[in-house]
Amino acid sequence: MSDAADQPLLRVDGLTKHFPIRAGILLRTAGHVHAVDDVSFQLDPGETLGLVGESGCGKSTVGKTLLRLYEPTAGGVFFEGRDVTAMGRAELRALRRDIQIILQDPSESLNARHTVGKIIEEPFVIHRLGTADERRGWVGELLERVGLSPAAASRFPHEFSGGQRQRIGIARAIALRPKLIVCDEAVSALDVSIQSQIINLLLDLQREMNLALIFIAHDLAVVKHVSDRIAVMYLGEVVETATAKDIYATPRHPYTQALISAIPMPDPTADRDRIVLVGDVPSPIDPPSGCRFHTRCRYAREDCGQRKPEVEPVRNGASVACHYWRGL
């Protein structure tokens, strides 16, 4: 284990993931989906980084690629200083004790034929921890920790509601006391009253276990609520990073501004300046040249389509990738 205290838990450096598109009878590569392009960020122990953006912006691909569920095309992922992209099979298996993932639909990630007890016990079995008796005890403790009865262990996933199933997924994810959990739309499918229960549970566990979280979601209000810092993605790139508070109070990138203004607020007296973006997100197969947002940006000038904006550091560790953000 690394001893450098000032080293981040996770450092993602220029992460790129292109998916080949195969066509024709010989399945030759006809092009690439630029799912993630040159994404960099850091994460400290116990910290939450929110990743937001619309469908196809690459936020989920970032989460899956840094776990090596997808092989990165380029770039580095350093967990406690070790390069995840260079790890062999045994090292990866060990890594997955430290990094876990929770997905949107727990019914897809929980084996329907296994009892809840067996599902939660599985990480211990895989990593050869404890005796059968000990493991049974741990499963009970985990179930209680996520707000379920230990008796749930003998039941099957379909006997539980969506929110309860998400609790089971969380129990399994925290079983090995990981240092980082990637939450990929983990609360998006839940009803409001259940969503708030799960958010509180995640925040509790984070404090208790000094968990770092990468919280991927399209709902900016939810992401803002759980995150210390937020990275906004558009078409595979991070366009802005800032603290959760700042990104809402002073969004710098025109896309972030539009995204925030589009969120319907549960306040009928709110009088807001709505920025309605025109058109759809362009295809990631052939993303626009220069700044990828220029085709929908209301401030776009001629050179935005030619010159790609660099990620420019601004105050408080924030950054923005826009040629003209200062003048907006």
Added chain:
Amino acid sequence: MSILEIDELSVAFDTEGEIVTVVDRVSFDLEAGETLGVVGESGCGKSVTALSIMGLLPKPSGRIQGGDIRFKGESLPSLAPARMRDIRGNRIAMIFQEPMTALNPVQRIGRQLAETYFLHQPDLDDDLVHRRCLGLLDQVGIPAPEQRLTEYPHQLSGGMRQRVMIAMALAGKPDILIADEPTTALDVTIQAQILELLREAQRETGMAIIFITHDLGVIAELCSRAVVMYAGRMAEQAPIRPLFAGPLHPYTRGLLASIPRLEDEPKTVLTTIPGVVPGIDELPSGCRFANRCPHVKDLCNRQAPELVVGEPGHRVACHRWREIDA
């Protein structure tokens, strides 16, 4: 005048021999030209209510058990099927969350749009139908409409498909548009476009909208009044401002308090409603919110509260609303 009256509507489903009432004595009116929100969580009965209005309850399991739905004074459940077909899709149109399930995947957009005209105005000539279809696509903001008419649904993005659905719904110039979670599957920036489109269409045609959603933000933004449903019953009904400023029902209060808000301090504890919505086979006999309500008393477990007028235009179904409001 009310264009639509839902009067003590009860809907039951036959599940393996057992009759389960999923919508229980729901009543509300819709005024011409207004936008009424129906809000609630999964299983609250909001979609079933909408399907009942359209006469589209799944058969043979679902049926209207009691009450009435009146469109311009005419009782819809007792209409002859032919007359109902005349109203459905023409006078009352509906759009759904996932347009892909409502659009025919093997028919070109143009053909599907024209269908409304073929069905309801068979004497229009083809040329005129074609021009009307172009006009509709233009009205819903679809670029290059001539080309889109020849395309299939899968060639369009989710937002564009929803626009096509809205175009189809507008074809008959309906008096009422029922929108069942039409923006739930869309990204926020596309959702903003669709809400704007609905507002515009309403301004132009004067149609009334029933907007069904779980998203209180959308309700606040779009609707003038809203009905809050919980586990098959109405909890509260009020004009938007009083509903958000002074909700009377504990469920509405809990719901409003548990939404993460952009103006909140990050990483604070959210207010929650404890527990889960009761399943349809375990509905409590008294107030259905009783097992999750912080204000529950004996009476709540024994007796279902009636919907009473709290303040002008503001109705609530809670035994204790007056005490907890103080």
